[in-house]
Amino acid sequence: MSVASTPAQSPAATSTDPETLGWMRGFPPAPDRLITFHDGSFRNFPELRWAWSNIRQLVPTMNVWRGAGPASSLPREDHDIGAIASTTMDGRPMTFAKMLEETYADGIAVLHRGRLIYERYFGALKPHKPHIGMSVTKSFTGVLAGILVVEGKIDPQAPVTDYVPELKRSGFGDARVHEVMDMTTGLAYTEIYTDKNSDVWGLRRANGMAPIPPDYDGPTNIFDFLIAQAKQGEHGKAFAYKTVNTDVLAWICRRASNMTLSELLSERIWQPMGAEEDAYYHVDRIGTESGGGGLSTTLRDLARFGETKRNHGRFNGRQIVASQVVEDIAGGGDPEKFKPAGYTTLPGASYRNQWWVTHNEHGAYMARGVYGQGIYVDPKAEMVIARYASHPVAGNAANDPVTLPAYMALAKSLMAGG
Template sequence: MNQLPVLPSASSSKFGMVPNLQHNGIPQGMDLENWQQDPYLHWTFSHVADFLPTAKISRGDGPVAEVPENLTDFTELAFDSPEYGGPTTVRQVMDDSYTDGWAVMVDGELRTEQYFGSANPETSHILMSVSKSLVGMVVGALVTQGKLDLSKTIESYIPELEGCGYEGATVRHILDMRSGIKFSEEYLDPQAEVRLLEQVIGWAPRRDHSLPKTMYGFLASLKKDGEHGGPFRYRSIETDALGWLCETVSGKKMPELMSELLWSRIGAEHDATIGIDKEGTGMFDGGVNASLLDMVRFGSLFLEHGKSLTGEQVVSAGWIADTFAGGSTSRKAFKQSPDDNRMPGGMYRNQCWFPYEGNEVMLCLGIHGQMIYINRRANMVAAKLSSWPLPQNARMLFPTIQAFDAIAEAVGDSDSIPELPLDFAPLDQYTTSMPVVPVAPAAAPVPQVPVTAVTNQGTVVGVDPTSGATTVDWGQGPTTYGGVSQ
């Protein structure tokens, strides 16, 4: 495969500072205390399985979704960035933001694929919280199959969570990070719950021996500091609760389930992996590792009504519509967040970010600069793997979004814009389940579960079991969204 050449850059020169590898292949001086710190990040983020326990998420034995090349050099594309105080270029942003690799796909064609330092197309890089969006898609697949009801409380599925802070929170609350659970995301505070969780799963030295010994024990120990269903507040632990939920309703460990429902269906080229604790429970909120182009393949689901590049319907078109529409209070809850998300008019839905008003642009985000960028109007998926020295850095995050916005503007509106309208009404809640669509080849037709999915503004009245097209009655006649035949 041809890629654009690796450019001389500030970031690639920094990679040369990584200490020499020891005889066991681990950088000299690197340990559990500092593996997420500079200067080790470029190496550790691409070698997690070499020093931490992981489990395989198999790609299966199906065909790889080939992405035809039509390479374009966007690096000199200029745009204005408030963080830069004026004009900058895509090249400058990629250089300054410790990029390990980035790629752009437009209308199903690979327009850019570029790597820095030792990264290459085979590199399995930690996705950090982009993992959340993958877990959200697995939840969507289970909802599509009728195995999950978003209106039910989490303890109705997981009795072990009765009596803890999560009791009374619905699956929808957790999916949109609107539970009232007490969980601090202050990465620079060693006593924040997000850092204590790393001790529990073995990603950091265990200094507090009073902490639970497992991920699930930690979840059950959490208290509540607000009402469930309130404002949006970013809490990584919500995704870990969703992972436990997926395992409970499916009866399968998450690596197997993610392979079955997601990774084996998107035409992935490489197996993914996920970090696990001592009992084999995954670090669902940030432990998935995958290659750059497989991130692009995953992102394409959002442009194709839940259909993969290989033609498999992974989730229903209704689930994708729900993600882009949000609920009737999603943007209000986002605005009321006590955190400064710097995304006015945005929202968070189904483990995905919307940085602007409207629903043309969607993001999957992870600390240290991991990103999948979706632009519906340009029919574009972009992905970026990075090794920022600090977990969070607005001066690197927002210029990256702006760079991808500039590329989307440069390629223009697509002639292949997905037919799912950009102004569809929200599908707030499903009283029983999403309509069933086939998720695996079957000798006999997949039966359709009777549909009683009621939204706040309309009723899902039908779904085509072959195409996945979802029909909603808004009171003045039905409207059909999506479907694999479109």
């Protein structure tokens, strides 16, 4: 979890619009408008405002095929909700439109009762272009794992090593699958985005999202990185947000299905859902998808996935995800295990199978990714919000004080027929 920051510390969204600034425009781009993977500039702000919509130009990727059929319908009913007022957690007056600007949204799609009532694009994002979901990816992995549980291919109570014996001597050696799903493993791994010495940087080098220095002798693929993780503390006691859990869960899914994560997502969700465009994962040096953070999708397809969840797994005229997978997530995990993690913007919340569950008055639950990526499902208001962003600050503690009250205000307005 990163330290919170007010947007006032960084240039505003409009003044860092990558299209206006001409990032990566021209043949070649001007030296001061060039973004590359190898020099690490794609992670700088405002360069990341371009990069998060163009991951495949920076690193190798694997396709998630949408199939040959038509895209599922996403009926439109435009409703200008931009003026809907809210109050930020620190007491400032806000509107929905102003929230988008202040939190560096690249795009937002709002569904109410299955109708697309509001859709906006900013920065480098276009309706047909995939944007990286960062840790929203985890929530896809969780649903895929849930599908395999219902199919009897994964037993949540089984030891992780039943599926991945290679983890025997790692920190996962005595962990159960459900502990990995809920991130209650006890691991030494740290995930502090602002600390270059944090283990998350090792994961990024291994999963292909950070350059590998010539003299580097650490793991250069995801599997090797996971095998090297050490235990610290006990499993099952408390929630601790560590991406390696999801990458282990993805490994379990591959072993249980004998499919790549891309094939699994394509066959079980992307094709039946009638996705509008192919999605993709970035991959490591041996072709392993980053199941913890590597999925890029279009905004509308992200919204379709959220709507599938809200509809108890049904979408495009068919049951895509078994309803018990959805109910299990929506029901949440144990808030007592979540509390010690200290997410001040998420009081009373829990984490269940790679989803964040608010336990608020609407029973809302979320997929969340750094730099402001998210799916927000509000069952009571029959509302789904899909959002991609390129916030200067990684941690969502920088977004939540502005976005979460705006989402609740919108939900209430829609419920009131506003």
